[in-house]
Amino acid sequence: xxxxxxxxxLLARHGEGRGWGALARAITQVENSPPWLxxxxxxxxxxxxxxxxxxPGAGKSTLTGRLIEAYATAGARVGVLAIDPSSPxxxxxxxxxxxxxxxxxxxxxxxxxxxxASRGSHGAIAGATRNVARLLELSGSFDVILxxxxxxxxxxxxxxxxxxxxxxVTVPGLGDAVQxxxxxxxxxxxxxxxxxxxxxxxxxxxxxxxxxxxxxxxxTTTVATEGTGVEALRAxxxxxxxxxxxxxxxxxxxxxxxxxEAALIAEAWTRACAEEIEQxxxxxxxxxxxxxxxxxxxxx
Amino acid sequence: xxxxxxxxxxxxxxxxxxxxxxxYERVPPRREQPATLSGIPIADVYTPxxxxxxxxxxxxxxxxxxxxxxxxxxxxxxGRPWTIRQVAGFxxxxxxxxxxxxxxxxxxxxxxxxxxxxTLLGYDSDxxxxxxxxxxxxxxxxxxxxMHALFDGIPLEDVSTSLTIxxxxxxxxxxxxxxxxxxxxxxxxxxxxxxxxxxxEYTAQNEFIFPPVPSVELVVDTMEYxxxxxxxxxxxxxxxxxxxxxxSTAVQEVAFTIAAGLCYLExxxxxxxxxxxxxxxxxxxxxxxxxxxxxxSKLRAARRLWARMMRERLRCTDPxxxxxxxxxxxxxxxxxAQQPINNVARTAIQALAAVFGGTQSLHTNSxxxxxxxxxxxxxxxxxxxxxxxxxxxxxxxxxxxxxxxxYVESLTSRIEEEAAGLIARIDDMGGMIxxxxxxxxxxxxxxxxxxxxxxxxxxxxxxxxxNAFSDDDRSTGGIELxxxxxxxxxxxxxxxxxxxxxREERRVAQALRELEAVAGDLHHNRMPLIEEAxxxxxxxxxxxDVLRSVWGEYRPSTVF
Amino acid sequence: MSQHTPPIKVVVAKPGxxxxxxxxxxxxxxxxxxxxxxxxxxxxxSPESILRAVIQEDAAVLGLxxxxxxxxxxxxxxxxxxxxxxxxxxxxxxxxTIPDDDAARLKSVGVSExxxxxxxxxxxxxxxxxxxxx
Numbered sequence: 001x002x003x004x005x006x007x008x009x010l011l012a013r014h015g016e017g018r019g020w021g022a023l024a025r026a027i028t029q030v031e032n033s034p035p036w037l038x039x040x041x042x043x044x045x046x047x048x049x050x051x052x053x054x055x056p057g058a059g060k061s062t063l064t065g066r067l068i069e070a071y072a073t074a075g076a077r078v079g080v081l082a083i084d085p086s087s088p089x090x091x092x093x094x095x096x097x098x099x100x101x102x103x104x105x106x107x108x109x110x111x112x113x114x115x116x117a118s119r120g121s122h123g124a125i126a127g128a129t130r131n132v133a134r135l136l137e138l139s140g141s142f143d144v145i146l147x148x149x150x151x152x153x154x155x156x157x158x159x160x161x162x163x164x165x166x167x168x169v170t171v172p173g174l175g176d177a178v179q180x181x182x183x184x185x186x187x188x189x190x191x192x193x194x195x196x197x198x199x200x201x202x203x204x205x206x207x208x209x210x211x212x213x214x215x216x217x218x219x220t221t222t223v224a225t226e227g228t229g230v231e232a233l234r235a236x237x238x239x240x241x242x243x244x245x246x247x248x249x250x251x252x253x254x255x256x257x258x259x260x261e262a263a264l265i266a267e268a269w270t271r272a273c274a275e276e277i278e279q280x281x282x283x284x285x286x287x288x289x290x291x292x293x294x295x296x297x298x299x300x
Numbered sequence: 301x302x303x304x305x306x307x308x309x310x311x312x313x314x315x316x317x318x319x320x321x322x323x324y325e326r327v328p329p330r331r332e333q334p335a336t337l338s339g340i341p342i343a344d345v346y347t348p349x350x351x352x353x354x355x356x357x358x359x360x361x362x363x364x365x366x367x368x369x370x371x372x373x374x375x376x377x378x379g380r381p382w383t384i385r386q387v388a389g390f391x392x393x394x395x396x397x398x399x400x401x402x403x404x405x406x407x408x409x410x411x412x413x414x415x416x417x418x419t420l421l422g423y424d425s426d427x428x429x430x431x432x433x434x435x436x437x438x439x440x441x442x443x444x445x446x447m448h449a450l451f452d453g454i455p456l457e458d459v460s461t462s463l464t465i466x467x468x469x470x471x472x473x474x475x476x477x478x479x480x481x482x483x484x485x486x487x488x489x490x491x492x493x494x495x496x497x498x499x500x501e502y503t504a505q506n507e508f509i510f511p512p513v514p515s516v517e518l519v520v521d522t523m524e525y526x527x528x529x530x531x532x533x534x535x536x537x538x539x540x541x542x543x544x545x546x547x548s549t550a551v552q553e554v555a556f557t558i559a560a561g562l563c564y565l566e567x568x569x570x571x572x573x574x575x576x577x578x579x580x581x582x583x584x585x586x587x588x589x590x591x592x593x594x595x596x597s598k599l600r601a602a603r604r605l606w607a608r609m610m611r612e613r614l615r616c617t618d619p620x621x622x623x624x625x626x627x628x629x630x631x632x633x634x635x636x637a638q639q640p641i642n643n644v645a646r647t648a649i650q651a652l653a654a655v656f657g658g659t660q661s662l663h664t665n666s667x668x669x670x671x672x673x674x675x676x677x678x679x680x681x682x683x684x685x686x687x688x689x690x691x692x693x694x695x696x697x698x699x700x701x702x703x704x705x706x707y708v709e710s711l712t713s714r715i716e717e718e719a720a721g722l723i724a725r726i727d728d729m730g731g732m733i734x735x736x737x738x739x740x741x742x743x744x745x746x747x748x749x750x751x752x753x754x755x756x757x758x759x760x761x762x763x764x765x766x767n768a769f770s771d772d773d774r775s776t777g778g779i780e781l782x783x784x785x786x787x788x789x790x791x792x793x794x795x796x797x798x799x800x801x802x803r804e805e806r807r808v809a810q811a812l813r814e815l816e817a818v819a820g821d822l823h824h825n826r827m828p829l830i831e832e833a834x835x836x837x838x839x840x841x842x843x844x845d846v847l848r849s850v851w852g853e854y855r856p857s858t859v860f
Numbered sequence: 861m862s863q864h865t866p867p868i869k870v871v872v873a874k875p876g877x878x879x880x881x882x883x884x885x886x887x888x889x890x891x892x893x894x895x896x897x898x899x900x901x902x903x904x905x906s907p908e909s910i911l912r913a914v915i916q917e918d919a920a921v922l923g924l925x926x927x928x929x930x931x932x933x934x935x936x937x938x939x940x941x942x943x944x945x946x947x948x949x950x951x952x953x954x955x956x957t958i959p960d961d962d963a964a965r966l967k968s969v970g971v972s973e974x975x976x977x978x979x980x981x982x983x984x985x986x987x988x989x990x991x992x993x994x
Contacts (some may be wrong), residue, residue: 090892092892
């Protein structure tokens, strides 16, 4: 594993405007390098990075598809990163989010969707995802970047944390809402979306969330399969971005996020070093020698 | 010497420990854990003990009587043989009409039609994107004009026709009726089927258009329409064939199919229609796969389970509602590209299972199945296969010949039990639509397909010519594969343009408008309006587009 | 760490209206179990949406599954589109009900290999690993 070699020239090639190929290859470079080896130029023109997360079965991919449609119809250029878990056994993955979004994308050449597998530790994927999002920002080709993750575990929280706006998608029924709270997602969320809002229990769930969250946190409802509430959600995202940009809060927010990102990457780096050491034959020999010596000296 | 009078019981334990063990010492068992193709374990031997819980009168009965385990009719093939019904469809209507006549001339006794992908999915031949699929795997039908040509010279009052169509079945059903009507043939004389089982599309064949709920209501529309206007026609053919070929087990095939049948009838009941009015015209379509005895048992189990469901669950009182009539097709997925002539043997064995299982109608696949749609020469062999079974094998002279076999009765009961259990689980989920939308059904099928692939690749299962006895032989014995005519698309598009030019646009527009106005009212029967649109020469695509605009489109499953 | 080669990325696609997806799904699962990253596009895909997936996902392999007789036209289209977009390097595989004559013709237009009925997933995996890691 080494640092990406080609990113600058690929970005330049992308700038010549001949399709998505160069950008896609740049992403591969970044994806295939450990995040601590990736160094990208600073972002001059920040783009709103929105994380869409929450427990499985909440219809996130469908909602993301609808959001893409809503943004694109409003004339915004959309980039999407969809993260799916890698199999812990084989290391492979079936990246199924693109499929779930596709019906809303039929024929759209102007939307860029890239699937990423979680691959390693949550720090590594979080760092990698943020770097890829940074690449998309640097490309100058997007007005909004959506990051969609599946699940409510540590990895998803780590990835979501690094976005400017974190939308937690849940469904009616208090059980799921409680699960999300337990997972720590509630703490990082900037907006909570109750999807499948045509199901029974929606008003109760919304009420409960507003009470529990206790702060000034917007809770909104959608029926992604029908597109209901999606425009309102997009408006909420835009409102928040406008707010962050206007009152100068964005740089401070991003600094905090960078610190968090650095911590996650440091964690990932430490993990990688430890793995390397564990697998090192020299270590095994050294440990064996120590144990043999100890056995020799302190035989009972 | 054994004293038969003082040793009445069979001592299977002793037999196993002494005789069988000794046999296996000499020659070890061929298979470690013998099981049916679907994974049901097969015991060392079956004896009366294995059928102890089975009651001869209550569970097995007599042919033609509830619960119909032994067959839906008393005389079975000693009276009327099963219908030889080979599916045909390619090119334009005239091309398929030619194949119909060929098959009838060679002794088939019922027609069955395959439609091309645009038609199956409710698109017209002049659709900008799908032109390349016109007429390739089935016949292109855009309007009732094509339907007329399809059945040109065929006496609809005498020949039973099956239309293998699902999502737009309502349209094709109306077309069939209108063709007959315009020829002066009363609806009451028409016999045949529209497949029209939309629920299996979402999990197996993927030829759906609209979401499940309105699609099921459309099926109810056709069933009610059929009961009124074509009372000898079967508007619904609940299918296990595709589910099985998609990879399911025999038990899943039975359970998902019967659950679908129940779903349609219960939806009808929710609309205030008495199931007894519709159930007698619900027919079934089963796969016949490689495991001969499992397939025979499966057909018997399905008949008995349906009869019980109809009588006890739906409380139908008409015996014709309890009675399952079935068409079978030999398994397409079981046929190989390697040494294709072997497929004739496979198909013959599978066909025999359908006959022993008591089918009313049968399609036998052709040896070139793995490459293309059937050539004339190959389909002729498939027809002859059925005729040889009927006239030479003696199988048709005995009613339910395997009835009473310890193994077959025990396996029949087991399949029935497990299928009933799976249906109960589906009920717990809220019914078949819920089970489909949650991905449950698709996941079970995908998992089973995966297991079968593993078994094949690990050589736990043998497929002759593929992972055993293989060579480079791909010969079809001189039979030339079917080649689709590249000119079909252009000709069909031209014909469609002609029809559009010569029809009365206002009448079409009005009919479509009226359909759109009521489509959203799920319990409103749309068939009269669809029929009017068809008479006005509206196209399959135009009618489906109206329904698309009201109901939306269903997204494909994402289950692996 | 130094042994770490990134997973091979594969797009598995079903073009046109053909809904027979048993094989495509089994292959996707097998490739995943062999450590590859599989983007399954699902059914009802146009050549354009398939190309877009290959390019945006920067896939090394494209697997097309077709059991509807229209494989030739779709394969020819996609070969041309891959060429036009500088992606001739993509390993293009086709599976499904493909007569032998068609298989030969497919290979002449740019398809690397055809895996017909009865093909083993282990063979497909070996073929991909062999060609991509070469």
